[in-house]
Amino acid sequence: RRPKRQEKKKSFLTERDLNKLIKAPLPNRYDNIRDMFLFSCLSGLRFSDVVNLRWQDVRQSNGKCVIEYIQQKTGKQETLPLCKQAESILRKFSRKGVYVFRQTSSQLANKVIKRWCQLAKIKKTVSFHTGRHTFCVMLLTQDVPIYTVQQLMGHADVGTTKSYADLLDRTKARAVQKMPELKFTNYRNAV
Secondary structure, X not given: OOOOOOOOOOOOXXXXXXXXXXXXXXXXXXXHHHHHHHHHHHHOOOHHHHHOXXXXXXXXXXXXXXXXXXXXXXXXXXXXXXXXXXXHHHHOOOOOOOEOOOOOOHHHHHHHHHHXXXXXXXXXXXXXXXXXXXXXXXXXXXXXXXXXXXXXHOOOOHHHHHHHHOOOHHHHHHHHHOOOOOOOOOOOOOO
């Protein structure tokens, strides 16, 4: 039997980190990678799904922007509603061509993101996949039910989604603060 692989700690960006990134200067030639990464942070899509996102996958449903796509990793059809900020990134691009974003390699994207984080003075190990982790953690910190997050992430098993919840000490602290306050008037050694 092979030894169990030790799970790497998932890296994610906080809201503060994202704001630092947005303010950090990045040469214009990397606008496409910047927009792809921010789109991932706001949609939870993997690099392979972002780079392969086609205009025909983007549609309006009940006044909301939705993407319907085949998830590259699983081959499953997914429907993902987009938040307003993700939708605004899409509006920056014209509907010329097949793909929403200009084609690029994951290696170049990761290299640019690493440099961008250095410029923003973010001292975390960040790759394109960090955008997906960021999306999940942001939803969980906003108390979105874990099963809803599971569906948005396209996870087959809720255990995968729960691994993100374990990262959130703040969420745990908020959870215990919701415990009702009991009256210990007749209790010996009351606190």
